[in-house]
Amino acid sequence: MSNEIDAEVKSLMERILYEVKKVVVGQDHFLERVLVAILAKGHLLVEGMPGLAKTLTVKTLANTIRGDFKRIQFTPDLVPADLVGTRIYNQRTGDFSTVLGPVFTNLLLADEINRAPAKVQSALLEVMQEGQVTIAGETHKVPSPFLVMATQNPIETEGTYPLPEAQVDRFMMKVLVGYPTDEEEFVIVQRVTGAATLVAAVASTGQLAELQQVCRASFVEPALMQYAVRLVSATRDPARHGLADLAPYISFGASPRATIHLVEGARALAFLRGRDYALPEDMQDIVPDVLRHRLVLSYQALSEGLSADQIILKVMQKIPAPDKPLESHVSVPAKA
Structure with missing residues (x-):
């Protein structure tokens, strides 16, 4: 890798971090792990209390790379079709059409993944592993880059479905997110209660794919x-x-x-x-x-x-x- 490419790549990574840090206060360890997962094409399992900017971090990152962001709230009544999509019959034409589910995005937040039953968890973990979904015999590839960040709360374990050990292995990392310091929390309150901060899109998904290739080398x-x-x-x-x-x-x-x-x-x-x-x-x-x-x-x-x-x-x-x-x-x- 030449010095010129080094400088260009470093500058792009710094701009992405700068834009995210305009919104997200603290959580440096968590943000670093999100970027590591993206560069290494892995997925994250995140455990932390509610209100610690897990959703905000991923959503802001999606905005900076002009990527699609979707969030799914996992609940006990969720079925695999709610995730991956299904076939719908059109009475007017007499044909079936495929409706793709919310997993077809760049950054997917699976909120409280342990609240959904095993068959829904399996459907998501299959997409994570294969990078594609099969609906009625047709294979549909998810967009690239594709990152799944699944969250679970360390409290309220009643009525949850623990992730099977064999399936949780598909997550590259499990990150524990802690509370901010007093100083960080003061800045958080200032930002949230003040004027909205605008985040600039500094990279494209194509540039992110190039970063992944350079990192791989x-x-x-x-x-x-x-x-x-x-x-x-x-x-x-x-x-x-x-x-x-x-x-x-x-x-x-x-x-x-x-x-x-x-x-x-x-x-x-x-x-x-x-x-x-x-x-x-x-x-x-x-x-x-x-x-x-x-x-x-x-x-x-x-x-x-x-x-x-x-x-x-x-x-x-x-x-x-x-x-x-x-x-x-x-x-x-x-x-x-």
Whole structure:
């Protein structure tokens, strides 16, 4: 990647971030993860209390990239056709016509995904995996780029349908969204109660697709891929990695999809930070987000109040990160 393309790409990413930050206060971690998911063509599962700008963030981002945004409120009476679309009979012509559902958009917010029954969850997760929908034998592709952000509240679990472990694995990351600081909340109140802030469209969906391709070309050191493999392997067979004390707490570890998402996420995060190569700290930053929803904890872990994040932290402390051979490699041309 030449310096000219570097500067152009960096400028575009900065403009997108600047426009979103004109509306969204704080939530830097969450916003960064949304952008990582878009660049890596992944999907997000977000857990947080109501009113923390989850919808606002995705909607604002859609406006900045001139993309379509749709929001679906999941409820117990929802059926798959409400999501993907259906065939409708026209009495006048005697023909059937296809009406596409709200999943045909660039950024889709699936609000409170755990409130809908399993068949609706499965319909959405199938679209996420395949990028297409089949209605009456006809295949319809969803637009590109396509990002699903599903939310669930940590409260009011009565009357909800928990996401099956096998299906939740299709989400690239699970992000926990917390409350803003007092200073951030003061700015939020000022902005919301003041004049409306206009967001400029600074990029197109075509430019975003180009960013995804450039990001895909970023370099990931084989040693870093091996680090991802060891981290995920330690969740499946802790004893083999010197973590025998964790074995009673994990019923099932993470899948190979977790390893892939660790590498893709590290590459996208490095790209956001202005580099075309990933470093160990890029991967370490996203390990909790990529793994926390993929660990199936045992009853013993739940009874002792042990969380997935605590187990992941112990795994990261035990598995050493690789050295940074690229640091010296990159700095050599700079000195010449």
